[in-house]
Amino acid sequence: MSRTIVSADFRPPKGLANRHLQTLLPRLLPRRRLARDTEIINLPDGDFVELAWLRNAPVRHDAPLFILFHGLEGSFDSPYARDMLAAAARCGWRAVLMHFRGCGQASNRLPRAYHSGDTADAYWIIAQLAQRYPHAIKVAAGVSLGANMLVKLVAEQGGDGLDLAGAIAVSAPLDLAASADALNTGFARVYQRHLLKSLKRKIATKMSQGPLPISLTPHQLKELDSFWAYDNEVTAPLHGFASASDYYRRASAGRLLGDIEIPTLILHAADDPFMPGELFSRLPTPSDAVRVEIARHGGHVGFMERRGWRLSSWLARRITAQLNDWAALSPSTMGWSLQSASRSDS
Structure with a gap:
């Protein structure tokens, strides 16, 4: 060590x-x-x-x-x-x-x-x-x-x-990619589901208030069931990243x-x-x-x-x-x- x-x-x-x-x-x-x-x-x-x-x-x-x-x-x-x-x-x-x-x-x-x-x-x-x-x-x-x-x-x-x-x-x-993988496994999916519910609720509110630089309908947003999916379709385009992989690579400390x-x-x-x-x-x-x-x-x-x-x-x-x-x-x-x-x- x-x-x-x-x-x-x-x-x-x-x-x-x-x-x-x-x-x-x-x-x-x-x-x-x-x-x-x-x-x-x-x-x-x-x-x-x-x-x-x-x-x-x-x-x-x-x-x-x-x-x-x-x-x-x-x-x-x-x-x-x-x-x-x-x-x-x-x-x-x-x-x-x-x-x-x-x-x-x-x-x-x-x-x-x-x-x-x-x-x-x-x-x-x-x-x-x-x-x-x-x-x-x-x-x-x-x-x-x-x-x-x-x-x-x-x-x-x-x-x-x-x-x-x-x-x-x-x-x-x-290592954000590794964390996204870990949260999509076993009981950890409970934490993922809880956090995604809060994130999607906020984005849905913003979508109802005006256009966002994301290509999703409210129904498609609701169907995102992992951080990989959410970060690829919401976090990345909303903040100037090419994809979830690009975001995880550049944002990981x-x-x-x-x-x-x-x-x-x-x-x-x-x-x-x-x-x-x-x-x-x-x-x-x-x-x-x-x-x-x-x-x-x-x-x-x-x-x-x-x-x-x-x-x-x-x-x-x-x-x-x-x-x-x-x-x-x-x-x-x-x-x-x-x-x-x-x-x-x-």
């Missing part, structure tokens, strides 16, 4: 190691209550995104800033989002989530959506926040689709192109792991049902700026552990430890101390 790829210290509770159980558990537990303020940010192309700011943020203008990018059809209401934002706030960080276009409280304006390789909006938002909080340490985190997007962004922009001290990617589908210069933590479960088990064996060796922690169990954005008598998020605990480690360093000394990075029980 590469020295940049190590074992995570996540251990599931007895009887709760199944990958589908881990994936579904966070969605079955009571949702954490958090208050937010919504901010609309207009984009250069005339569209907009919604930012969800956690209330009771630090007063200090130079307080560290945690920026979260959600997964496919996720939002501020996603259990992992609330856990991660709350964890950052407990560490004294100002916490904000960027909704991808159309994933907030209002539909986006333009005849387009968002996709796994769409880095432009995140780049724009990070630049705006850099102007607003020039003296704050900033760390971005992405989950699932948002994680692939973030890894692609930090790889493309390098250490000088982004005002980020670090990045955290959770359950990132770094795994091929760029060796180019990353910003300290980046990747958290992954070997049993993630959204991906092949040997995901990292088919990807390039990560750069020295990357630390990949692979847990044997955890499912897709699951990582539920037992703390005392309660189930809780190991993911939030691991991120808390990482934010504390990074906040203790000045921007000039940001990097990997493998000893400190492994203190996930703090």
Whole structure:
């Protein structure tokens, strides 16, 4: 195993190691209550995104800033989002989530959506926040689709192109074609069907409001039953790709792991049902700026552990430890101390 790829210290509770159980558990537990303020940010192309700011943020203008990018059809209401934002706030960080276009409280304006390789909006938002909080340490985190997007962004922009001290990617589908295959197999089709239902509902609404650059009738849209089919007929033409294969090839961030210069933590479960088990064996060796922690169990954005008598998020605990480690360093000394990075029980 590469020295940049190590074992995570996540251990599931007895009887709760199944990958589908881990994936579904966070969605079955009571949702954490958090208050937010919504901010609309207009984009250069005339569209907009919604930012969800956690209330009771630090007063200090130079307080560290945690920026979260959600997964496919996720939002501020996603259990992992609330856990991660709350964890950052407990560490004294100002916490904000960027909704991808159309994933907030209002539909986006333009005849387009968002996709796994769409880095432009995140780049724009990070630049705006850099102007607003020039003296704050900033760390971005992405989950699932948002994680692939973030890894692609930090790889493309390098250490000088982004005002980020670090990045955290959770359950990132770094090989999109392989993930589309995995989600079209066995029980994982349940997740595929659920996500496609949400995606198709949004596109159907847009189709009823005006013409889109796709050659589908409402009935044909309804019949799309896999990500390969949906991405070939909707995602690709809507966002300038020749086909699903072209989209997966160009949008997958795994091929760029060796180019990353910003300290980046990747958290992954070997049993993630959204991906092949040997995901990292088919990807390039990560750069020295990357630390990949692979847990044997955890499912897709699951990582539920037992703390005392309660189930809780190991993911939030691991991120808390990482934010504390990074906040203790000045921007000039940001990097990997493998000893400190492994203190996930703090």
